[in-house]
Amino acid sequence: MVAVGNEIVMTGVVDSSDLNVFMAVIDSLGKPLMGKRYFENGGTGTTPVNSKIQRLADASFVIAGNLSEVSSPGSVPVQRGFVIKTDKNGDVQWSKKVIYQTDGFNLIKDVAVDRFDNIILYGEIYNADTTTIIPYMMKVKPGGEIVWQKKYDRATGSLNKNGTVFETLDASFAAFGTSLNDAETKYGLSFIKADINGASGCENNLGDTILVDLAVTQDTLIFDTRNFSLNATNVDFKSNLYELEVPGLMLQSKQFCKNEPIDWTLNATAPNAVAYKWSDGSTGSTLRVTEEGEYAVTVTIETDYCFVLIDTAKIERYPEPTIFPYSSLGSFCQTGQILLSANPVVAGGLSYNILWNTGETNRDFPTDKTGTYTVTVTDACNLSASGSISIPELPKKITAARIEGAPVSNCLKGTINGQLQAYGNSTGLGPDTYTWSTGQLTQFIDIANAEVFVYTVTVTDGCGETATAEKSIPLSGAAINPDITAERRGECKDRFVAANVVLSEFSNKIKYSWSTGATTPDVRLTEPGTYTVTITDACGNEINKSVEVGKDLFSTPDLVYGKIFFPDGTFSPGIVLDTAVLSSDNYKNAEQYNRSFGPVDLESYCLQDITDYEMYVFNRWGQEVFKSDNVAVEWDGTFKGQPAPTEAYLWVVRYKIYDEVKTLKGSVTLIRL
Template structure:
């Protein structure tokens, strides 16, 4: 047993005998790895003690509920893991350090299931009994005698559940939580599997597994060691003495990830160095620290020596690749460099080789958001002039440094890389060449500095007329003068391309642009030829040729002639072409005749005749403007235009010899007349005067309703709507027709009674029938509105009202009505039915205005059952709210009309129900 293990167990014994008052909970921060099922502590022996108090659950809540009741999942919990190696039974006890700590547990059979997807259905045992009052010293667990598998939350007693019968390969997860004092801090527990027959637990000693990758520069100042298993945080020496560096370096400290000081468990340890390590290869090795042990697992088993892992501390950046593309040299570095450390003037770089090369600029390419890149583009002052191998060397630039990487390490001055470069080719080509049509010339390109080991590429443009545009010296047969440009490159991208050009002058013969033609006698033909003036031209026969020795003479043959033109040049064969000119006579003495004359009324026609000589020749005729003519060809035509026009006729021979004549034709307008009265209307028996203008004579039709049919302004008085047409004739005898409609409107109709009766206080609303829309009543006294169709009439005395009414067309009618004002009358009914149809109250009936002195009703016993002085009120058949029986009742009434006449009556009324 190591001293460290002995001290740990001695501490546990001391804790067991200390009074509760001196036991302090070692409270761990939340979210410890062992608080999640997937990172549970795997037990390495048959007994495990933890002095720690856990808070809440892990990063995830693996078990929100269990079969022991709602809300009884993990809380203030830790997860333990059993991997069964040999089958048998599993029993255990969980013994709290402080007996009042209430530990509960749940067991999940995790064999073959995802630890990230646990649910209540995966739970095979759970005990959430209440350890209040303290029973069984707070011990819970599994034993071989219990037959129950769960104890619900809140229950007391039953600290033990039924044992588990395990098979080899089974995996069990035990969640242990503390629910004492409302889930407060606890003092730890021991879980002991004494009595179990199943074999489980892997007490493999801890050892270094791997180094966790940190930042690219972090290996300088420390490494993170990943272990194969959890170790106790209190077995890690804080001064880093559990570790050492080889071949050199000083370890200054070490700490476990997720450790709370020396409390807790971890499988990841951060080891720090100082000073920072120089570039090179190193090993981190385990050793016994100043705490007298290496690292201890959960069972106190120590890491066995020796144990080590190797790592590398990178040096500064170096050139890894250099690629030349003409005057741009692209450099790759082994590690990303700070773009800000690249001197823009290129002074960080120096190039040596067969010829002098200057760097004029440099820039980082594709710098990321943090300002780093592996690529730098250098700009050279000019193309490489000598083929060979060149060396790029790092130097301190005008910015005071070489390149610096992301670890702030500078490139070593003198770091270098070589690259191969091809010299830009020097081209030799004449400025111009001359060739003849269909002969061709070779373009004599040469390279004065050609490299024997280089394959050059050639590209001539344009390719027109070349035998092959991709060879060094093609044959050129251009269709005309042409400048050819050649670009010389290489299959090596380092070489700059070169360009040169040559002008090829090509004599391409000539082209006579004139075609065989026909001309009129006396006409001339100007010759047009495309071709070089370097040729000598000759025409035959010379008759009619202005100059037989020029390229483009004027030809004036007297008769039909075929001419030949020949072009000659030294070194070229002669070429010739022919032109036939046919000569035809001109038409003469053309005359345009109009019948019956040169003037007409609009709508008439004039016949036209073209007379031309020589008679019998096959002339064609063209007339213009064509829009007012019946024909477009032929010697005869008919004009039918609406406006005065000059008509032209042109006679043409088949070859285009022409003669023409024209005549001015006058057209008098047909729309010269006008109506001074447009469509109108009259009421029956009325008269309207019509009026026309613009002519010397007028004829109206039909004659019906007209005072005169041969004057400009007759009177019209038709009895029905009539359309009148007037024929107007002007001084030229031209005729114009106009039409006007005289509508006869419906006569005004008004329907009113001769007289109406009203009583004082009443009014009468006139409701005239007929087709009138506008009304005027007289007199206006007693009327609500004298200008509407249906005013209310309320005269105080008898009045006769007169009315004039008009239709919408203005036709008028008059009428009158007497409004008779009668004297007020009063009457009394002899029966009424209070709740039936008809009279529902018994009261005086009146027409007019009257004042009631009294109105009384008595029953057959003489008892007064109703009384009022308001003539508008009546008896409803009740007395003091009670319905009165049917029968005969006596009434008395006294009233005065508005004229002062007294009205009194006594009588009987029958109440009917």
């Protein structure tokens, strides 16, 4: 059983009219999520005994265990290990069983999955020729291909199904199992530690492939869960401590001075050692060396256990020393002296001396003098190295600060935009800190649409000394370029003419001086003429503009009369229009389809304000056929009570509006259909 996230994956043997291996997945509350059972295709005489399960990174599964197999009726059943690889839904991808000798027991004790999703099997095989039980391990790829298979003849097994295999931190493998002593009366611990390729120092290859195909089919397992109670009973268990004594091996590396002859003996002597093998081919327990290099030895130990000891020693000469002088502030802020230091690099264990060209023998000393300083280190091998550092000048505390930068003025809004930078004149004291009158604490500050024109900054050096600077930024720049317009506003009695200064956007920083004496952006005019304005922007630039205002802006537009009218209607059904129109949108229709003749009634003509109105209509003989002294009374197309004939008529209109007298004349065609 394994737990993966909030799921629990189980395997075992289920009795469903016959014993089968099953796999089930439940959630943390015991709710079934998936179930499968597995049985051999057409198999007779095979019965599963136990199984274990692991989940791979791709959510697929591997089930391994043992089954009892009868090769022929009446024969003694033997146990074989089996492996079933499924996809994430539990469907079989491949299945195999373990056969080492036809009639021998061949068990799988445990299954594991390594970090690369390879399958690791651990178990025991029975060798009928030697009547021995031998542990084995094998690595199998997720697709079923065998990577390696090893047997460990020096260890013994017990044909007990208990055992554990796992991957270690170094990507190799270890297995625990049980073994029988020589009298085969007591169980003991069996431990195998192998590398990533299964090697342990006492292993042998399994020459023949022991995994053979096993035809397995799956079907869905329907299962339910039930609550039940368990009573736990404490059991006291005592065991004797078993100590495994493993001798240690530690070769002694050695360093020699540059001119010292090399003569060193490496000693690898270990109890119960049966063989020594050095990297140069020597086979003794010791090795005398006279040259630099790395020397390795492998020692084979044989007692009740099989293992090897490996170690490496390095014979080399001490490297030459080096030294790196450097300077730091030290107590300069208090004493005015910097600190000179030297960092010697000398081989470990060797003593050394330091000497400065000033006679100082310490690694560190203070000074207030400029110049070049040289320091020499000499080690116990009488090897020396020197280094120099130049101090052209001592650090300098701050005495002055300045502000640089030229923000750009916006002469329309009266603001500035740009960046200011602060600087102090200290040197060698590390980074300065800054405090601006705006509250900002960085060396560079951005100014956006600001109306503040005086800035101060306090610069603090590495010793805590301060200096202050101030910068005034005048508003100056190119003059703005406004437009000036004149227009009529309002209608009829409320109409007036105004001149207006047009800016690219609103600003309350602009001043105006009109020739009328007004100081606002626009001015109300009373008569035609030329009007001038002096505009002063936020930067103090003066811009002079003028506009010519004609009498047409002050005059009311002439009345408009239709060119034709239809006293009896037109060809267009349902169209009955008069000279009264709602807007200029149907002004054309008003001209074409009038039922009576009179002025077009648009709001801009101010008909309600007209006085002294006279209208006369004449036929082509000069007879007066209609007259009116009321602008609202129009000609209906009759003459002396009778319909006037279709023809062209002349008209004359005289009226007064706002003290302005207008006389208009024209012709109109009366059409009867």
